[in-house]
Amino acid sequence: MSAASRAEAPAFVAKTKVGRITDFVDERVGGSGILREFGRKVFPDHWSFMFGEVALYSFVILLLSGTFLTFFFDPSMAETHYDGSYLPLKNVEMSVAYSTSLDISFDVRGGLFMRQVHHWAALLFVASIAVHMLRVFFTGAFRKPREMNWVVGSVLLILAMAAGFTGYSLPDDLLSGNGLRIIDGVMKAIPVVGTYISFFFFGGEFPGTAVIGRLYMLHILLVPALILLMIVLHLFMVVVHKHTQYPGPGRNDGNVVGYPLGPVYAAKAGGFFFIVFGVIALMAGFFTINPIWNYGPYDPSPVSAGTQPDWYIGFVDGALRLMPGVIGDFQFEYVVFGYTLTLNVLLPALVPAGILFTVMFMYPWIESWITKDTREHHVLDRPRNAPTRTAIGVAGFVWYCVMWAAAGSDLIATHFRVSLNDVTYWLRALFFIGPVIAFMVAKRVALALQRKDREIALHGRETGRIVRLPHGEFIEVHAPLDEYKRYKLVGFESPAPLPAVANDHGIVTRKEKQRAFLSKWFFEDRVAPATPAELEAAHGHPAHPAVEAGQESKSLSH
Amino acid sequence: MGNHSDGSPNHSGTVATAGQNEVEKFQDPGIPPHRLRLADTDPKAAKRAERQVAVLFGASVVGTLIFLVAYFAIDLGDGTSIATIRLQNALLGLGTAFAMLGIGTGIVHWAKALMPDHEVSEERHPIRTEEDRLAAVRIVDDIVEETGIKRRPLIRNTLLGAVALAPLPAIAVFGDLGPRPDRALAHTMWAPQEGKLKRLTRDPDGTPIKASDVTIGSAFHVIPEGLNELPEGKLNEKAKAVVLLMRLDPASLNPSEGREDWSYNGIVAYSKICTHVGCPVALYEQQTHHLLCPCHQSTFDLTNECKVIFGPASRPLPQLPIAVDAEGYLVATSDFNEPVGPSYWERDEHERSIKS
Numbered sequence: 001m002s003a004a005s006r007a008e009a010p011a012f013v014a015k016t017k018v019g020r021i022t023d024f025v026d027e028r029v030g031g032s033g034i035l036r037e038f039g040r041k042v043f044p045d046h047w048s049f050m051f052g053e054v055a056l057y058s059f060v061i062l063l064l065s066g067t068f069l070t071f072f073f074d075p076s077m078a079e080t081h082y083d084g085s086y087l088p089l090k091n092v093e094m095s096v097a098y099s100t101s102l103d104i105s106f107d108v109r110g111g112l113f114m115r116q117v118h119h120w121a122a123l124l125f126v127a128s129i130a131v132h133m134l135r136v137f138f139t140g141a142f143r144k145p146r147e148m149n150w151v152v153g154s155v156l157l158i159l160a161m162a163a164g165f166t167g168y169s170l171p172d173d174l175l176s177g178n179g180l181r182i183i184d185g186v187m188k189a190i191p192v193v194g195t196y197i198s199f200f201f202f203g204g205e206f207p208g209t210a211v212i213g214r215l216y217m218l219h220i221l222l223v224p225a226l227i228l229l230m231i232v233l234h235l236f237m238v239v240v241h242k243h244t245q246y247p248g249p250g251r252n253d254g255n256v257v258g259y260p261l262g263p264v265y266a267a268k269a270g271g272f273f274f275i276v277f278g279v280i281a282l283m284a285g286f287f288t289i290n291p292i293w294n295y296g297p298y299d300p301s302p303v304s305a306g307t308q309p310d311w312y313i314g315f316v317d318g319a320l321r322l323m324p325g326v327i328g329d330f331q332f333e334y335v336v337f338g339y340t341l342t343l344n345v346l347l348p349a350l351v352p353a354g355i356l357f358t359v360m361f362m363y364p365w366i367e368s369w370i371t372k373d374t375r376e377h378h379v380l381d382r383p384r385n386a387p388t389r390t391a392i393g394v395a396g397f398v399w400y401c402v403m404w405a406a407a408g409s410d411l412i413a414t415h416f417r418v419s420l421n422d423v424t425y426w427l428r429a430l431f432f433i434g435p436v437i438a439f440m441v442a443k444r445v446a447l448a449l450q451r452k453d454r455e456i457a458l459h460g461r462e463t464g465r466i467v468r469l470p471h472g473e474f475i476e477v478h479a480p481l482d483e484y485k486r487y488k489l490v491g492f493e494s495p496a497p498l499p500a501v502a503n504d505h506g507i508v509t510r511k512e513k514q515r516a517f518l519s520k521w522f523f524e525d526r527v528a529p530a531t532p533a534e535l536e537a538a539h540g541h542p543a544h545p546a547v548e549a550g551q552e553s554k555s556l557s558h
Numbered sequence: 559m560g561n562h563s564d565g566s567p568n569h570s571g572t573v574a575t576a577g578q579n580e581v582e583k584f585q586d587p588g589i590p591p592h593r594l595r596l597a598d599t600d601p602k603a604a605k606r607a608e609r610q611v612a613v614l615f616g617a618s619v620v621g622t623l624i625f626l627v628a629y630f631a632i633d634l635g636d637g638t639s640i641a642t643i644r645l646q647n648a649l650l651g652l653g654t655a656f657a658m659l660g661i662g663t664g665i666v667h668w669a670k671a672l673m674p675d676h677e678v679s680e681e682r683h684p685i686r687t688e689e690d691r692l693a694a695v696r697i698v699d700d701i702v703e704e705t706g707i708k709r710r711p712l713i714r715n716t717l718l719g720a721v722a723l724a725p726l727p728a729i730a731v732f733g734d735l736g737p738r739p740d741r742a743l744a745h746t747m748w749a750p751q752e753g754k755l756k757r758l759t760r761d762p763d764g765t766p767i768k769a770s771d772v773t774i775g776s777a778f779h780v781i782p783e784g785l786n787e788l789p790e791g792k793l794n795e796k797a798k799a800v801v802l803l804m805r806l807d808p809a810s811l812n813p814s815e816g817r818e819d820w821s822y823n824g825i826v827a828y829s830k831i832c833t834h835v836g837c838p839v840a841l842y843e844q845q846t847h848h849l850l851c852p853c854h855q856s857t858f859d860l861t862n863e864c865k866v867i868f869g870p871a872s873r874p875l876p877q878l879p880i881a882v883d884a885e886g887y888l889v890a891t892s893d894f895n896e897p898v899g900p901s902y903w904e905r906d907e908h909e910r911s912i913k914s
Contacts, residue, residue: 041680042678042679042680085634085635085638105643106634106638106643107634108634109629109632109633109634109646110629110646110650112643112646112647113646113647113650113651113654116647116651145685178837178838178853181797181835181836181837182835182836182837182853184835184836184900185834185835185836185899185900186835188900188901188902188903189835189900189901189902190903191903192903193903194902194903195739195743195902195903195904196736196738196739198739198902199736199737199738199739200732200735200736201735201736202736203735203736204736204737204742204794205742205743205791205794205797205798206794206797206836207793207794207797208736208794210736240685241685242682249586249587249588249589249590250586250587250588250589250590250677250679251589252586253682254681254682255679255680255681255682256679256680256682257589257677257678257679257680258677258678259675259677259678260678263669263673264669264673264674264675267665267666267668267669267673268665268666268669268670270665271661271662271663271664271665271666271668271669272662272666273662274658274659274660274661274662274665275658275659275662275663275666276662277654277658277662278654278655278656278657278658278659278660278662279655279659281651281654281655281658282651282652282655282659283651284647284651284654285647285648285649285650285651285652285654285655286648286651298793299762299793299796300793300796300797300800300831300838301761301762301779301781301796301800301830301838301840302779302838302840303837303838303840303852303853304852305840305841305852306852307837307852307853317854320834320835320854320870321854321855321869321870322870323870324869324870325834325856325866325869325870325871325872325873326866326872331872331873332872333872333873333901335906338906338907338910339903339904339906339907340901340902340903340904340905340906341903342872342900342901342902344834344870344871344872345834345835345870345900345901348870378682409855410852410855420855421868424855424868424869483584483587484587484590486584487584487586487587490584491584491586529584530584531582531583531584532582532583532584533582
């Protein structure tokens, strides 16, 4: 050993092969600290936690299949005559982008499969993000300290939609071309700068020869890079916060109960990747998606009836359909100071999506302002135990679904043989009253479920065993719950409305009054969790062991 | 009753939790006792689970083989039938699905049946410690102090100004993404060229249409003469110039003042580009004389100069004034007298200048 090298022979000598490899890596990058931190990190397990995983895995599959597609796709809008093996389009004039998309489908072995994997994975990607967000919303997982991660997730939803739309347009087929035409119409409706935005986006008049190349760059470089960045942030914050857990015995805000990452959780999560891949492959193999060869190349003149965007754009398209352009003689297009303001396009394209996304981004802060709840939450709410939040979520969901259904108004009309106009009138009405009804129903359902929980916690579960008592009365025997099951039903908090509080100067501000009003609205209807005293009272004769066994109690009947 | 906020900063229980005093609450019984699985107690069951996992992994191998056979045995070439491609696609999907699902379900089954399933509880640590935060605040304060930015407002303000302006070139540099719109949207190919009126021709082959070919009840998809011969920008012109031509009973048309001579013998021509967001208004309901846009269902009444009667469009479809030339072919007597397609900010200005 030379004098310059001050290193001494390491004291630790690995005995196994795995140990030696670990040691090798550790001596060079110090990985053992990371392994020690994460190797046995505990993750709570629940089926609803897997939607986020589906999203992540879909994205990986998108990267893999998308990379394959780029080797064969040429995003050029130059004119060419098709010379591939799909005979119905032989010699038809089309863009190079469309022609190479056809080549991928018909002349590259496995190309059609890859296209279908890519498209199905994209649909699943957005869908799983959406469902994951619903899960996070309804269980209150967005609360402190996870508000920022909720925002990152919302950004991911928007990016996923952007990735989907830019990719959808690339084949330059008739269907996606009409989609771009609609985007062009919406852009032009923007006041003052709309015409410029449209000309800059398309490189001149619609459709021009630039847009596919530009969308291609956005689709394969900018948007995926941003998604990747957001995913890294998202997962980083998951590690910092540790995962939330559902309420239950042994679970509280100070701990995390579940399986260690290695080996169980890693095996389940890793295995799940292959399952997601397998299911997508199955769909790609057997269900046709986006058969561009049926649509033909883009041409501004023809359009097929029953045109539909991909599902995640549907709600915007539906909103466009629902807006009436004229009511009687009243036009929604104005001329203001000699300029055209076309509200019949501008309002439905921007307002509903704007409201949805604004409320979505702001919701964690809106709720914590109303409830003044600044504590950290790591235990989730069961949706029924936060009735007003659940009702808000259902109302928003129904509102979204009404718009989404409107995107298929023509298909609803043809499938159910009803008048297209009537479908639209109904959906217009539902657009306004649907969320209100949904709010009320969801809140009542949540409260009813809470009462049912109380009932079960206090009186036990129905056994289905009917017993006739000596005096002739029939009762159904209820079996008491064990303490673990009971704790799941009673271990939640049911906050009461928080009245307005004066500030440091002894003044109750107007804002504070509004907050108190909303707090009342939020918490007024509440069902308190059952208490031990109530349980005792329900049993009537606490000393009687027979009651516990459910043998002869009248109080158990219902 | 619970603890209402009294405004003190470190009050953890700011949420009122009525009826939940510590005494009255159910106590957390802790993690339920672990229940052994069959494979934990019965070596035979464990062995069976082991075999099942191996079979699933074996299924994955079969899937991979199916994929490879489907890829190499089925060759695509000129004249491959759709059925062959469909078959290959299905087999590739099936192979991949087996290969992936075999591995996935195998691993999950392994984890669920054979790996330890003891739930463990781990303490959550606070995200940050008080000590760290105090140190961080001190460091930030020191850094700001050392820069002296608070004491030297001249530096601060000029820096703010410079930073605020610096991104402008980054925006300006996108100026060449497209040309200025100017008046491009105000005109279409229908304008007579050097005094010669444009004939109405069939979409897509471009053959001219004789007025006598247009029977009552028929409809034609029309493009302007010369569109197919354009060296470039064909789609751009087509996106503005496509027209629907229909013939109705002349008595059922109700032309407004000044538009009486825009039709010929009951033949009318209207822009096919929807005034909503620009889809082609491709559906003609012959019986009701309605035009319907399949994208958003805007409906236009032909007998009433294509007034909007349903849907999200706000303006009637522009009418193309037509006549018949010496040889009996239909011609456009002028361009549309308003911009076609979806509305845009400068539209009204353009319309006024066309009409004047």
